[in-house]
Amino acid sequence: MFFGWRSAVLLCAVLVIIPITVALAQSALNRAANRTLALLLLVLVGVITPWMIGFAGFYDQWPWLTFLPVALPLFVPPLAYLYAHALMHGRWPPRARLALVPGAVHFMVMFAGFCLPLAMKQDWADASAPWINAAVAIGLVTGFIAALGLLAREFRRYAGWLGDQRSDDARFATRWLARAIAALGLLFAGWAGFELVDLVHPLGYEGLMPLYCGIAAVTVFLAIEGWRHAALPWPAMAQDAPDAPTPPTPPPGGHDWAALGARWQAELRVAGVWRESDLTLARAARLVGTNTSYLSRACNEGLGVSFSTLVNRMRAEAVAEAMAVAPAVGLLDLALATGFASKASFNRAFAERFGTSPSAWRRSLGS
Template sequence: MLDDLSFGWRSAVLVVAEVQLLIVAAALARAMANRTANRTLALLLLVLVGIVTPWMIGFAGFYDKWRWLSFAPFQITLGVAPLFYFYVHALVTGTWPVPAWRHLAPPTLQFAFLTGSFLLPMPAKNAWSAIITTPYDIVTGIGAIAGMLFYGREALALLHRYRGLLATQRSDDHRFAATWISRAIAAGAALLAVWTVYAVWDALSPLGYTGLMGLYVAIAIFALFIAIEGWRHAALPFPTIESLAIPADPTPPPRDWRALGEAWAAQVRAEHWARDPDLSLATLARRLGTNTGHLSRALNEGLGVNFSTFINRLRCDAVAEAIAAGSTADLLDLALDAGFSSKASFNRAFQAAYGMAPSSYRRAHGSKAE
């Protein structure tokens, strides 16, 4: 029965990618942390597998052997952009945007259209295909491109807001800044450019199955990137935007926020509280005997910094003091002892605080040991 099929290198490349995506999707669906986000990403990966599938089986000759497969509802291209946005939204808020049905209406209609066309008898299906294929490809192609532009912008705006809140509440904000999602959006922009070029090219001069191979390899690469990065961050307990919101002080008494900020900074420095890598605004406020609103105002209005910058500057100062005292310990050990949780966050904070890399600072001010 399979003698008429031909599994060449094109089918092999796509099927290897699909198998990996399905494995990661199954693992994400079972993850307990960030359940809504991880299950949304698993659904997105399944949609991406569906987009690649017709080309994988088409290269193998499935459509030539079983013509009734035409219009099989594999390619729900209009679902990629909203599901990616849903993933970002669920990651930072814990839920999908409301109402979700408005965002999912286009892919639902696309699925219904393909399913209805797929169920037609073969003579009717062939006639329908000759009429509808070109306008359908144009409409869904424009819709997919427009969706990637719109939802990419929305995802970036949401991440920007999230990072701003993180910096006011967490000293380990770099762990949850989700820079990989920004890279995924950039990768999506590159995929959008490739998709647009292929769409225009194919409209002007039909490329056929083999000519579009590059596009579907690009889609598979994008899918594998977000699958791997999503799995790497699947168990990280992201604080939600709601939990990061600082309660408003309805009747704040007049205070000298600068004096308070300087007094609290001196106490934090004396107690070495910045060495706690998980230190948050709420934890520090409890230790200082105040509330998060007052502490936030003392830092923002009094000292002109957000919480993350304040704590990480204290950590950088601790490393600089150790270097000046002649410590020969490894820089990473000094950073971890000061409260940093990674080398990357230490290097970034130290560069911002002192205008040079930690190794350069040591050469200029301390021991020659690296």
């Protein structure tokens, strides 16, 4: 055996990933999502393990390790999607386990080969490797395309829903989810490319090393960032039941959503509830005596903005007014006092409302 730099690089990644995987599996918050991420990390560690031990000469020293059923990449695309789905919905989708069937079949094939007598293993490996590798490559590419499409669709839906339901949507780590999807997209694209090239022109152990270094790097990123965001509150995307009596039957011409939106906006402004950093659509609907569906339609169809944008505009306007009367107070203090949860969300909302940054607006007041 020779434990060279290639094995050392992959082993360093594994030593970072494994403790985080154990911690995620035991996390009480966001349990479905964190356990799914732990399972995904474990699968990715399994994928790089044959290369880690192979470069160290394990297979030469112990040939019975042939067909060791730890590299199961067909589990990666569905688990990546299921992790994101569990964050956004609090659970796996119905019949989600069906997406794991290709990975399970691959495991059974590998396990059957692993259980063969040593004398038969090499013959079976030579006979089966071409069609197993081809099936896995095709399954991976197909799985990557399907997973990325589903991830992009679900993320757009969740971001839109969060904007309609919460005034503090920036607090709920959608940026982390966007970065995770982007990292997975890069991994999937590179992985699919290597698999397709390897089908036509076998790259061998050394030729595939860049791929497995990339897998290790992305896995470390997902582990560290996933743990950092493991305890953040993620509202589950679901249909809200009406939280106030449904208003009377609409007039023959239908509701005037613009008028209702203007009226309810004025009521919310007077009540000052926009100062609550965790204000929700449900609470706002109760305050104006309607239900979430009507208030959401009044915002989107009547005023042309989401509930989140409406509330953050009120907050930005309040900060602009406060700048004029309290020029010595810091911008962040003003932002937090009016309900913004972070400097980033404040700067974004202020620029959207006034077309300039808060600091530039303050300078213009002094000129």
